[in-house]
Amino acid sequence: MLFFTPVTASPSSGDLTDAGYVALESGDNRMAKTLFTRALDTGGQNSPLAWAGLGKALWNDSSSLNEASYTAFNRSLECVNASSEDWNAVFMVFFNEPVNDFELAYSAGLKALEADPEDDVAWNYFGCVIDGLAHNNSDADLNEPFDAFKKAMSLNPTALYSGNVAYYAIVTGNYSYAVEITDQAVEYYSPDEWSKGTLFFLKALALAETGSSEEALENIELSREAYNSDESFEWDEYFYATDGMVSAIALNDLGRSDESAEILARIDTDKLDDYMQGLLFTPERYMDLYGVALSGLGRTDDAATAFEKSLEYNIDYIPAKNHLDNLNQKISQ
Known part of the structure; x- marks a missing residue:
């Protein structure tokens, strides 16, 4: 009988990056830093995901300085030839807590759209970050996020995108369009109960703004019924x-x-x-x-x-x- 020592293939940079994000999700920042560093050392120097992940792991580590995080974040934005999916993932690192840096997210969003101008997810994300930037800028052109959300919806009509379009239709005073979009989404896009609640709510707001008050109250009731039908939904102060x-x-x-x-x-x-x-x-x-x-x-x-x-x-x-x-x-x- 012949005996031999089994050989285990070395993990790829992508495998190590994926494992790093798993470690981040579990709260093990030290392991995440190790995995992302190994990913970068294993041919991943041009991986925006690995650099962004390392930056987030450094950010989460209270013993690290944010300067080190931003060095990694900026290195991620220097990467080339990445897919729009990778840039979308980097966008989420920058956009969400704890980083919550809309300027970085904006840059990642642009790169996603450059990689694939027909990526509906990228257009929706881009609309979200322009919306975030608009909150702190009274001179912001509110048609920019509106156009981004409409582009996402034109590429892939969904209840989520319709809700974002309806929201900005109301923001920009296009109330009848908001009603049209919400009706269309409820009828054709099979929204879940949470999304249906949001769509009825936005329709109610559009109707209320135009003085169609009785119909607005009817849609508020429909919104509450839909939200209450979703077991995961919880009423809080905001709602x-x-x-x-x-x-x-x-x-x-x-x-x-x-x-x-x-x-x-x-x-x-x-x-x-x-x-x-x-x-x-x-x-x-x-x-x-x-x-x-x-x-x-x-x-x-x-x-x-x-x-x-x-x-x-x-x-x-x-x-x-x-x-x-x-x-x-x-x-x-």
Whole structure:
């Protein structure tokens, strides 16, 4: 009988990189650093995924400096001839917590689109990062993320992409288009319950903004039913607040101030800036809606306080200014 020593093939750079991300997911940053370093030493110097993974492992290691992380991140962006799928993965490293660097994510997004201009995932990611950058730039062209989301949807119509398009249709004032897109997605794209809830919610908002208040309230109910049918969905302050805002827009319009005030009073208004983010849902608008409801109930002092609180969040918020001026004029008469 012949005996021989089994030979185990050395892992490739790609295998080591994949293992590094598994280690990251498990929270073993030391092992992740080792694996990514081995990947780079095993022919992976041109792997943006390996460099980005190493940067994230360094970032997660409290004993490391962020400077070392950014050295690795920037090396990842110097890589060439990578696939759009790899760049999409790098994008997610940069875009998500704990890195959350939109400038790096923007660069990775551009590289993904350069690698494959027909990659719907890359277009959707690119829309997300432009949206993130727009939050901190009052001069941002909001048609840019809108166009990116529409491009993703044109390449691969899905409920997810439709929701993003509908959101930006509302942001840019294209309310009828938002209703059209949400209806189309619910009917043709087989959304899961969570996505269906989001689509009904966005449709409700678009309808509320145009004064179709009764229909808006009907869609809010459909949204709640869909969300509640998803066992993984959990109501939290953000969902209660945004749901309440859309309901309040419609209820205030219908003169149902008591219901509007009751809904808005459920949220701790001192913590609005902790969970009210985005271009549509802001603390100043929440407090303005609350003020309108309180004013409708004849609670003028409370309404004035709400309008003033709105202006504390944003001194230039015109609706609150106008409502407070009108209220003061009414009081002085």
